[in-house]
Amino acid sequence: MRLSQGFIPTIKETPNEAQIASHRLMLRAGMIRQSSAGIYCWLPLGLRVLKKIEAIVREEQDRAGAQEILMPTIQPAELWRESGRYEDYGKEMLRIRDRHDREMLYGPTNEEQVTEIVRASIKSYRDLPKLLYHIQWKFRDEVRPRFGVMRGREFLMKDAYSFDLDFAGARHSYNKMFVAYLRTFARMGLKAIPMRADTGPIGGDLSHEFIVLADTGESAVFCHKGLVDKDILARKIDYDANLQSIVNEWTSLYAATDEMHDKAAFEKIPEGERLAARGIEVGHIFYFGTKYSEPMKAVVAGPGGEQITVEMGSYGIGVSRLVGGIIEASHDEAGIVWPESVAPFKVAIVNLKPDDGAVSGTCQKLYDALAAKGIEALHDDRDLRPGAKFADMDLIGTPWQVKVWQALLAIPQGKVSTYRAIAGRVGNDNASRAVGTAVGRNPISWLIPCHRVLGSDGSLHGYHWGLERKRAMLAVEAARQSERPRTSAMA
Numbered sequence: 001m002r003l004s005q006g007f008i009p010t011i012k013e014t015p016n017e018a019q020i021a022s023h024r025l026m027l028r029a030g031m032i033r034q035s036s037a038g039i040y041c042w043l044p045l046g047l048r049v050l051k052k053i054e055a056i057v058r059e060e061q062d063r064a065g066a067q068e069i070l071m072p073t074i075q076p077a078e079l080w081r082e083s084g085r086y087e088d089y090g091k092e093m094l095r096i097r098d099r100h101d102r103e104m105l106y107g108p109t110n111e112e113q114v115t116e117i118v119r120a121s122i123k124s125y126r127d128l129p130k131l132l133y134h135i136q137w138k139f140r141d142e143v144r145p146r147f148g149v150m151r152g153r154e155f156l157m158k159d160a161y162s163f164d165l166d167f168a169g170a171r172h173s174y175n176k177m178f179v180a181y182l183r184t185f186a187r188m189g190l191k192a193i194p195m196r197a198d199t200g201p202i203g204g205d206l207s208h209e210f211i212v213l214a215d216t217g218e219s220a221v222f223c224h225k226g227l228v229d230k231d232i233l234a235r236k237i238d239y240d241a242n243l244q245s246i247v248n249e250w251t252s253l254y255a256a257t258d259e260m261h262d263k264a265a266f267e268k269i270p271e272g273e274r275l276a277a278r279g280i281e282v283g284h285i286f287y288f289g290t291k292y293s294e295p296m297k298a299v300v301a302g303p304g305g306e307q308i309t310v311e312m313g314s315y316g317i318g319v320s321r322l323v324g325g326i327i328e329a330s331h332d333e334a335g336i337v338w339p340e341s342v343a344p345f346k347v348a349i350v351n352l353k354p355d356d357g358a359v360s361g362t363c364q365k366l367y368d369a370l371a372a373k374g375i376e377a378l379h380d381d382r383d384l385r386p387g388a389k390f391a392d393m394d395l396i397g398t399p400w401q402v403k404v405w406q407a408l409l410a411i412p413q414g415k416v417s418t419y420r421a422i423a424g425r426v427g428n429d430n431a432s433r434a435v436g437t438a439v440g441r442n443p444i445s446w447l448i449p450c451h452r453v454l455g456s457d458g459s460l461h462g463y464h465w466g467l468e469r470k471r472a473m474l475a476v477e478a479a480r481q482s483e484r485p486r487t488s489a490m491a
């Protein structure tokens with residue numbers, strides 16, 4: 001996208017209504033605009049991120065064997081009367097009357113609706129298990145909407161529901177979602193730790209909240225440090241196999257939110273391995289047995305014709321909350337630092353001389369080459385001072401930045417010594433060399449080798465022309481995780 005033609009209304013001033021970094025940065029980067037308290041419009045940049053997060057959530061739900069449906073936002077009150085929740089839910093529920101004076105509501109969650117669907121179409125034990133999910137807007141009239149999209153009134157949630165014949169089946173469905181959640185958050189570059197959560201009258205241990213550690217989190221959390229370093233993406237997962245050992249591995253170390261905290265158990269952990277922090281709840285999985293299926297009569301015929309009330313669980317992910325959560329976990333003073341997997345654009349091409357035909361031509365070539373490879377780029381061709389562009393690009397936080405100016409075009413191809421000479425001037429050999437190599441050659445082969453912009457001691461130097469420091473830090477992380485060649489362009 002060419003920024004001069006796009007719509008990314010960034011702002012310099014810090015909005016005073018925003019108390020936490022993610023809210024400030026989302027407003028400043030032009031990602032969202034408040035409509036009313038806790039209700040937001042999603043502008044192009046914000047929407048791109050929201051869609052990326054949604055796509056990862058969807059892929060991982062599908063991978064785990066869940067099937068996507070789409071239930072309405074508006075539900076009839078009768079369904080909620082059947083479960084008894086219409087009265088219980090209180091003021092958080094937005095109640096509406098239609099023109100025929102029928103009671104309706106804007107769904108805060110969908111247990112009743114999905115139970116109705118299943119009871120209408122599933123009659124035999126042979127049709128179970130089933131795992132259904134949707135990604136839909138919810139409305140909860142929160143007492144205190146705050147922190148931007150983190151605690152909104154209207155928010156996007158992925159909610160899945162499992163239907164099983166017995167407890168063993170329900171536990172397997174629970175485990176599938178448990179593992180799918182670990183993968184989902186890890187793919188977004190987050191360290192989300194499953195923590196024991198309250199099971200209420202259901203009892204047992206099948207309720208976990210997935211918590212991202214962040215100073216601005218609403219809950220105090222306590223866990224074993226070992227949980228932070230565990231890596232699910234390194235495992236091969238077979239969702240049809242028994243997943244209990246993986247779940248055990250993640251649940252055997254202590255982890256609990258404030259509500260469930262057991263001080264004595266926590267203090268048994270050696271002091272150096274204890275972690276007391278704050279966290280953001282990004283997901284919640286919950287087994288609740290026949291809480292809805294019983295009053296709503298979701299029953300199937302068993303092998304002997306007997307009636308079996310189905311066992312259920314529900315599994316939520318705060319899709320829109322994640323946008324804020326990821327920013328809380330990954331930003332610096334200058335702006336957002338997007339993990340590659342959810343970045344609105346992978347690369348920003350910063351055109352430092354938009355009125356110079358050669359410079360603009362190079363930017364366009366680079367843009368086209370990236371597009372041909374399916375890499376989304378943002379071409380900042382606005383007629384602005386370089387400083388203003390740098391500030392905006394830092395704020396928007398694409399993982400990679402390429403700055404193009406006249407001097408860069410003067411570097412002859414393949415002349416490493418020339419790059420070194422320039423590198424000497426700018427004080428960072430690696431960074432300049434990487435940029436120089438890109439010119440006129442295949443920019444893609446440059447982008448990959450650019451993963452390291454390091455000094456000889458492994459520390460990061462300041463950059464001048466190439467990648468900047470914080471992007472390079474992410475790059476180092478990415479390089480560690482990937483097998484990608486780092487120096488092919490120089491070869």
Ligand code: ATP
Pocket residue numbers: 109140142149150151152153154155157281282283284316317318319320321
């Ligand atoms: P919380 O304790 O934060 O109020 P909850 O327990 O009410 O959340 P669930 O009903 O478990 O939330 O909803 C599933 C997920 O939806 C939560 O884990 C959270 O990520 C997200 N979520 C819940 N309420 C909100 C909200 N007001 N704004 C944004 N996301 C929310």
Ligand code: MG
Pocket residue numbers: 209281284
């Ligand atoms: Mg919860």
